[in-house]
Amino acid sequence: MFSTLILYQIRKAWFKIIMENLLRVGVIASTHGLKGEVNVFPTTDDLNRFKNLKNxxxxxxxxxxDLEIEGVKFFKKFAILKFKGYDHIDDVQRFLKKDLLVTRENAVKLKEGEYFICDLIGLKVITDEDVELGTLTDIFQTGANDVYVVTNKDNKEILLPSIPQCILNKDLEQGIIKVHILKGLLDL
Incomplete structure (x- = not known):
């Protein structure tokens, strides 16, 4: 007989495996009209990626x-989606504030040197002098460049700009991001 703790650990491990193979492309923000359409706030860099998305x-x-996309429109920063078989506002009410995911096979193809944020989170961050800074725990997307949030062993955050002078190498196979600490960066 499995204990509750073991079942919880199995469920947690299964969820991690599933979620690593799924990527969030948006969050349903609200309904749109009365015919089952929803406003989707994109969590992807390219709003137009919804044009070619079928499921x-x-x-x-x-x-x-699993939802089949029947129609796509755009309004300001939102994608307006219509799902096949959901033809009334009441059909989609329970979808509000829920994530829309795609499999990695349906994800946008990345160029060389590009990575999904979820693949970088959790990597060990070391300096070019082989000093371990901590673990990458978040990435802020700003207008100019991304900012990497590294949490050290004392649970303090170090902010690093994602620029070539600072972020030197990302090695997903080894689980390491190599960085150069710019003068004065750790003084903040």
Whole structure:
């Protein structure tokens, strides 16, 4: 007989495996009209990626639903999606504030040197002098460049600009990001 703790650990491990193979492309922000359309706030860099997207997975936390996209429109920063078989506002009400996911096979193809943020989070960050800074825990996307948040062993955050002079190499196979600490950066 499995204990509750073991079942929890199995479920947590299974969830991690599933989520590593799924990428979030948006969050359903609100309904749009009365015919089952929804406003989707994109969590992808390219809003136009919804034009070629045929299927998404709706994450309801306790279950996931495969949805076929029937129509796509755009308004300001939102993608307006219509799902096949959901033709009334009441059909999509329970979708509000839920994530839309795609499989890695349906993800946008990355150029050389580009990575999904979820693949970088958790990597060990070391300096070009082989000093371990900590673990990459977040990435802020700003207008100029991304900012890497590295949490050290004392649970303090170090902010590093994602520029070639600072972020030297990302090695997903080894699980390491090599960085150069610019003068004065750790004094902040």
């Amino acid at each position: 998404v997975i709706l994450d309801l936390k306790r279950e996931q639903i």
